[in-house]
Amino acid sequence: MKFHIHRGQNQIGGNIIEISTDRTKILLDAGLELDGGDDAPLPKIEGLFDWAGYDAVFVSHYHSDHMGLIYNIHKDIPVYIGEGSYNIIKASDNYKNKPTIMPRGFLYNKKSITVGDITVTPYLCDHSAFDSYMLLCEANGERILYTGDFRSNGRKSFDTLLKALPRNIDKLICEGTLLSRENYVAVTEYDLEEKATDIFRKNNGPVFVLQSSMNIDRLVTMYRGAKRSNRIFLEDVYAADIASAAGNSIPNPDFSDVYAFITSPSKYHLFEKYKHKVGKEFISQSNFVMCVRCSMLGYLKSLAEKMSFKNGVLVYSFWSGYRESEDMKRFLNEFEKMGLEIVTLHTSGHADEGAIKRLVETVDPKVVVPVHTENARRFKEILPNVTVEL
Numbered sequence: 001m002k003f004h005i006h007r008g009q010n011q012i013g014g015n016i017i018e019i020s021t022d023r024t025k026i027l028l029d030a031g032l033e034l035d036g037g038d039d040a041p042l043p044k045i046e047g048l049f050d051w052a053g054y055d056a057v058f059v060s061h062y063h064s065d066h067m068g069l070i071y072n073i074h075k076d077i078p079v080y081i082g083e084g085s086y087n088i089i090k091a092s093d094n095y096k097n098k099p100t101i102m103p104r105g106f107l108y109n110k111k112s113i114t115v116g117d118i119t120v121t122p123y124l125c126d127h128s129a130f131d132s133y134m135l136l137c138e139a140n141g142e143r144i145l146y147t148g149d150f151r152s153n154g155r156k157s158f159d160t161l162l163k164a165l166p167r168n169i170d171k172l173i174c175e176g177t178l179l180s181r182e183n184y185v186a187v188t189e190y191d192l193e194e195k196a197t198d199i200f201r202k203n204n205g206p207v208f209v210l211q212s213s214m215n216i217d218r219l220v221t222m223y224r225g226a227k228r229s230n231r232i233f234l235e236d237v238y239a240a241d242i243a244s245a246a247g248n249s250i251p252n253p254d255f256s257d258v259y260a261f262i263t264s265p266s267k268y269h270l271f272e273k274y275k276h277k278v279g280k281e282f283i284s285q286s287n288f289v290m291c292v293r294c295s296m297l298g299y300l301k302s303l304a305e306k307m308s309f310k311n312g313v314l315v316y317s318f319w320s321g322y323r324e325s326e327d328m329k330r331f332l333n334e335f336e337k338m339g340l341e342i343v344t345l346h347t348s349g350h351a352d353e354g355a356i357k358r359l360v361e362t363v364d365p366k367v368v369v370p371v372h373t374e375n376a377r378r379f380k381e382i383l384p385n386v387t388v389e390l
């Protein structure tokens, strides 16, 4: 089995990894570069866009730096992705009036799929995207494990994943996003829930949470914080559609204390299906935690005319780097002007050094190949007894 990293080795995002035998050629992920923009030129990969030169593409998870190119690849190349991931992508595309992807089949935890002479087995892992998988490729008695993006500080048990993974891997293609922050230890999602609960209890004004609607773990954290501080939880139609697509155990407007709201009449056709739907009047008289996005600034200003934002708080729950974007700066400035306190509550969706070491100890690879990192050398320092191929 051969492998070739077309993109995403010494950078974060844009992963395209080719695995091949004499008979079969597949890709693991087909991602867009994080700072490439929507009109970035397609990478020059023969047989991916103009004709069907690959037998399949397996997508580890729905972040665009792993699957953004799926919309562009040749339609005769079969795509495999988690069913949960697909449902979320479909809901998101539907909201944005965008055509969605058409997978050939779905990935499920530990259910192998064979394409030609390569067998791919997904292993469900925790990440800031729901339904993320590590992908094990087996052919000709050889085994390559690709981690996709993963972490050990989420709500899913890392021990359960480690127990399930095979041992004595030939090659481990491992993400190293956090290795630029040496010795960093990621806070757990549970600790974040405690902090969120404290903040929500301490303030008696409205609480707004600025987070990715697609970060389902974070949605659960904020919902639990709201519940524990006796606040209702408000999701706009987009967040509600994503949460509903993730399954009925994820906080959505079918829950007794979760309500949908709408920020634009053009989305009424998506809003009307919800049992719990509320308008500004109801919201202005409630004790709530509201999920917000930068695009909602106009709506939030009009809400401020109906109620006091005094003693309110805005929880910033993104990676700190996003603070530099123009949209974000404007949004945070406006909130500050409205008198809200801005608090940061975030933890990474990626593996810290401890998680990487535990994974490597468990699967015991002959070789580790770093990807999705700006500090590949750090792998050598944290794994002194392992061969690291830079």
Ligand SMILES: [Zn+2]
Pocket: 012, 013, 063, 065, 066, 149, 372
């Ligand atoms: Zn990524």
Ligand SMILES: [Zn+2]
Pocket: 061, 063, 066, 127, 128, 129, 149
């Ligand atoms: Zn990711």
